[in-house]
Amino acid sequence: MFDLLVTGFSIVFTPSTFLFIVGGTIIGVIFGAMPGVSASMAVALALPFAYAMKPIVAIAFLVSVYCASITGGGITAILFKIPGTPSSAPTTFDGYPMAQRGEAGKALGYSLVASAFGGLVAAFAMALISPQLAAVALKFGPSELFAVSFLGLSVLSCLDSDNIVKTLISGCIGLFLATIGMDPMLGIARFTFGSSTLLSGIEMIPVMIGLFAVTEVLKQTNKQKKIDVEKDSTAKGGDTSAKLPSIKELWETKWTMVRASVLGTVVGILPGAGATIASFLAYAIEKKVSKHPELLGTGIPDGIVASEAANNGATGGAMVPLLSLGIPGGNAAAIMMTALVIQGVQVGPLLIKQQPEYLASVFASMFVTNIVMVIVSMGIARVFAKILSVPYSILGPVIVILATIGAYATNNNTGDVVLMVAAGIIGYLFSKLKYNSAALVLGLVLGQMCESNFRRAYTLKNGSIVGIFASPITFIIVAACVVMLVYPFVKPLISKKKAA
Amino acid sequence: MDILFSAFLIIAGAGLFAMIGADPAAAASETELGAAFWPQIVLAIMIVLSVVNIITNVKKMKAEGGSITSGIDVAGFLKSKLFIGMIIVAVMALILPMIGFIPTCIIFLMVYGILLKAPNIPKLAIAVVLITIVIYVLFQGALDIMLPRGTGVFRSFALAVESILPF
Numbered sequence: 001m002f003d004l005l006v007t008g009f010s011i012v013f014t015p016s017t018f019l020f021i022v023g024g025t026i027i028g029v030i031f032g033a034m035p036g037v038s039a040s041m042a043v044a045l046a047l048p049f050a051y052a053m054k055p056i057v058a059i060a061f062l063v064s065v066y067c068a069s070i071t072g073g074g075i076t077a078i079l080f081k082i083p084g085t086p087s088s089a090p091t092t093f094d095g096y097p098m099a100q101r102g103e104a105g106k107a108l109g110y111s112l113v114a115s116a117f118g119g120l121v122a123a124f125a126m127a128l129i130s131p132q133l134a135a136v137a138l139k140f141g142p143s144e145l146f147a148v149s150f151l152g153l154s155v156l157s158c159l160d161s162d163n164i165v166k167t168l169i170s171g172c173i174g175l176f177l178a179t180i181g182m183d184p185m186l187g188i189a190r191f192t193f194g195s196s197t198l199l200s201g202i203e204m205i206p207v208m209i210g211l212f213a214v215t216e217v218l219k220q221t222n223k224q225k226k227i228d229v230e231k232d233s234t235a236k237g238g239d240t241s242a243k244l245p246s247i248k249e250l251w252e253t254k255w256t257m258v259r260a261s262v263l264g265t266v267v268g269i270l271p272g273a274g275a276t277i278a279s280f281l282a283y284a285i286e287k288k289v290s291k292h293p294e295l296l297g298t299g300i301p302d303g304i305v306a307s308e309a310a311n312n313g314a315t316g317g318a319m320v321p322l323l324s325l326g327i328p329g330g331n332a333a334a335i336m337m338t339a340l341v342i343q344g345v346q347v348g349p350l351l352i353k354q355q356p357e358y359l360a361s362v363f364a365s366m367f368v369t370n371i372v373m374v375i376v377s378m379g380i381a382r383v384f385a386k387i388l389s390v391p392y393s394i395l396g397p398v399i400v401i402l403a404t405i406g407a408y409a410t411n412n413n414t415g416d417v418v419l420m421v422a423a424g425i426i427g428y429l430f431s432k433l434k435y436n437s438a439a440l441v442l443g444l445v446l447g448q449m450c451e452s453n454f455r456r457a458y459t460l461k462n463g464s465i466v467g468i469f470a471s472p473i474t475f476i477i478v479a480a481c482v483v484m485l486v487y488p489f490v491k492p493l494i495s496k497k498k499a500a
Numbered sequence: 501m502d503i504l505f506s507a508f509l510i511i512a513g514a515g516l517f518a519m520i521g522a523d524p525a526a527a528a529s530e531t532e533l534g535a536a537f538w539p540q541i542v543l544a545i546m547i548v549l550s551v552v553n554i555i556t557n558v559k560k561m562k563a564e565g566g567s568i569t570s571g572i573d574v575a576g577f578l579k580s581k582l583f584i585g586m587i588i589v590a591v592m593a594l595i596l597p598m599i600g601f602i603p604t605c606i607i608f609l610m611v612y613g614i615l616l617k618a619p620n621i622p623k624l625a626i627a628v629v630l631i632t633i634v635i636y637v638l639f640q641g642a643l644d645i646m647l648p649r650g651t652g653v654f655r656s657f658a659l660a661v662e663s664i665l666p667f
Contacts, residue, residue: 034643045643165553169509172546176516176539183535188525190535191516214589221585221616393618394627397609400589401635404596409645414597421593425586433502451538463531 005127007357008364017057018368024064025369025376031065032072032084033384034402039085039315039332041409042069047339055343059358060365062339066332067369068376070275070315071115074308075381078107080399082213082406086204086445087275087311089438090283092212094296094303101299108381109245110301111308112374114257118309119370121261122268122316127363130324138325140270143457143468147477148270149450152277154481155284156439157488160297163434164488170436174443175450177202184452185459197415204444206407206420211437213403214424217396219431245301253305256286264310268317275314276445282310284484316366323347323359503557503568506550513550517543581615588612600650600658601640605632641665 011017024046031042046065050058073084078095091111098107140148156171157164180191181201192198260282267278286306287293296303319336321327326348328334340347345358387395407420427437454468461467469475520526520536528534561567577583592608609628618624639645640662649658 031643034638165549165556169506169546169549169553172542172549173509175542176546179539179542183526185532186525186535188523188535190520190526190539218582218585218589222580222582391618393613393616394609394624394631396616397612398631398635400592400612401605401608401631404592405635405639405645405647408596408648409639412646414593414648417593417596421589424589428582428586429505433505447542455533455538458533459531 004356004360005363008127008360008362008367011056011357011361012060012364012368017060017365020053020057020061021064021365021368022372022376024061025068025372026380028065028068029072029075029373029377029380032069033075033380034072034084039066039069039073040335042066042072043332043335043339047335050339050343055345056357056361058343059340059345059361062336063362063365064369064372066336067119067312067315067366068373069332070312071112071119071308071373071377072380074111074115074304074311075108075377075384078111078304079104079384079387080213080402081216082209082399082403085275085311086208086441087279087314088307089208089212089276089441090279090307091304091311093283093307093438094299094301096216097297097299098301098304103299104385105381106245106301107299107304108385109378110250110253110304112377112381113245113250114253114260114305114309115312116370116374117257118261118264118312118314119316119366119373121258121309122265122313122319123363123366123370125265125269126316126319126323126366127359130320130359136269139473141457141471142453142460143471143474144477145270146450146453146457146468147474147481148267148277149446149453150481151477152280152446153442153450154484155280155442157485158284158287159439159442160434160436163436166434167436167439170430170439171443174440174445175447176443177207177440178444178447179451184448185455201448202444203407203410203416203419204441205410206416207423207444208441209403209406210420210423211427211430211441213399214420215427215431215437217400218424218428220392220396249301253301256302256305257309259285259289260306260309261313264313265317267310268314269320274318275311278314278317279307279311280442282306288484312370319362319366323351323362501572503554503561506553506557509550510547510554513543513547517547584615585612588615596648598650598654600654601647602632602636602658602661603650603654604648605635636661637665 012021027046028042031045032039043062043066046062050062053061070085070087073088074091074095075084077083077088077091078099081092081096083089083092095107095111098104153171153175156167160167178201181199182188183190189199263282263285264275264278267281268275283296283303283306286302287296290296290302292300315332318328318333322333322337326337328337337347340358345351345355351359390398403420404417407416408414410416429435430437430440457468458465461470469478517540520539523536526535528537588608588611592604595607596604606628609631610625613624613628614621636647640647647658649655
């Protein structure tokens with residue numbers, strides 16, 4: 001294993017390869033920070049450049065684009081409340097309030113360091129215990145994956161403990177929206193009302209952008225005082241440097257960073273689970289174990305660190321089944337796999353035996369990218385943070401236009417822009433009535449995964465509901481979910497009894 | 501307002517529950533739960549929670565001496581900047597496929613900027629044109645994202661602009 005690491009670093013620290021990694025990191029962060037350019041699109045856009053490179057250099061370059069683009073998504077989530085990917089959504093909970101308070105630089109600093117840490121943990125996991133982790137991931141069948149997605153849903157109970165019923169209703173609305181379109185198992189049209197547009201279902205990205213970005217602009221529009229609006233926008237850009245938090249401040253988030261990175265890596269390894277469940281789960285766990293859970297969501301570093309360390313950990317974790325088993329965990333991983341195969345890499349169990357230099361190159365480039373990324377991202381984030389000093393009369397409409405491009409670019413469909421606007425208006429109604437937009441997004445993201453795995457497990461167990469929960473892994477995870485969902489209702493009763 | 505919204509969710513949820521239940525293709529078989537199973541579970545939970553929400557709100561309302569419609573000011577809302585903002589954003593989404601990205605972007609940035617009371621209109625106009633150019637060149641040109649061209653004369657205009665892009 002030590003030889004593998006040495007080989008990897010000797011490849012990566014070749015001057016030309018290192019320069020391509022730095023270039024890939026810059027491209028990745030910029031692409032990731034742009035609304036509408038997802039990690040998968042960033043890798044796809046970088047692919048033509050890789051054709052002219054040697055295979056090992058190309059792999060290092062593409063890995064750096066892939067890792068950096070996920071981190072870039074956190075920049076817009078913090079500054080404009082536009083999560084680049086669903087996995088960046090929890091970053092907005094604390095990142096955006098910090099930016100609003102004029103602490104954009106600090107929020108970005110926490111985000112970048114946590115992302116790098118999460119990425120490094122995942123890179124080491126990939127290099128050191130990839131085959132073992134992949135073997136564990138293979139034990140996860142439909143019933144276990146249903147349990148994992150259900151665990152993701154149980155996060156609902158933690159999102160807003162003051163309005164638990166409304167949060168659960170919001171989650172149910174998201175789950176219902178996920179059922180619109182073709183049924184995942186039998187291909188039967190559901191709730192389409194004869195519309196062919198609805199057959200493909202409700203797109204997640206436009207809904208998410210609408211609920212977060214458009215709703216926020218509408219909220220700012222509702223501020224009546226002209227002077228306040230202008231003053232607010234200037235104040236927001238007060239701290240426009242992306243300075244790193246001090247060592248002491250970072251040290252205070254050490255356990256959050258470790259927890260979220262390990263959790264993100266583990267969840268990322270599970271085929272099909274992905275960074276979204278990882279970041280929401282990490283946020284929920286933070287809320288459970290934090291000494292000051294009531295402050296999460298008001299703009300504290302722990303929330304940003306949990307979300308960003310977990311989603312970057314999951315990104316690296318997704319490379320484990322990709323390289324060891326040839327199973328891509330998501331869209332971006334699938335494009336990465338295509339790129340690797342084009343370059344002659346035989347992903348799968350034989351990779352480590354037949355082409356160890358490629359595995360070494362992936363590991364070393366992930367390692368270097370995550371360090372270079374902090375330096376590069378700080379420079380880029382500094383430019384982005386300056387945008388906050390633009391008066392809101394210009395910045396607000398520009399956010400809507402960027403959100404429009406983000407929604408449109410998903411499928412090159414103007415219908416998605418209409419969907420985004422509808423989601424934005426509904427999001428405003430939600431915030432007025434104290435419902436929870438994040439819960440709706442979570443339901444929409446996890447709905448189909450939850451349903452299809454549950455039904456697949458039911459069929460595999462020959463129509464036995466009990467059989468689905470018979471697996472020890474499923475049973476333990478589902479039991480944990482039930483505790484998480486029921487606890488908020490039981491907690492006041494326990495407190496009452498204690499008081500009596 | 502909250503009670504009305506919950507009531508809407510109950511009625512809509514019940515209607516959708518019955519609708520999917522009435523579809524014979526969505527029925528369960530011996531080893532397949534059917535297409536109706538999951539949505540019905542979700543809708544049932546949503547209905548129950550909405551009922552709980554209504555009960556909680558009615559209790560609260562009685563304690564505070566309010567009414568179902570208290571806090572709703574339709575006339576005030578229709579006159580508010582928020583409502584106008586919603587209309588502008590909705591119109592932007594609807595005209596985008598018709599007139600294309602460039603005119604939509606310029607009109608939207610200008611109108612919304614005025615709504616947010618931009619202090620200097622000529623400066624705003626210059627900023628709007630510059631921003632539109634930057635965004636267009638970046639996304640349509642550098643990133644190769646095909647932005648909407650519109651129809652008729654707007655399409656011809658978009659094609660002409662695309663032909664002069666350096667990328």
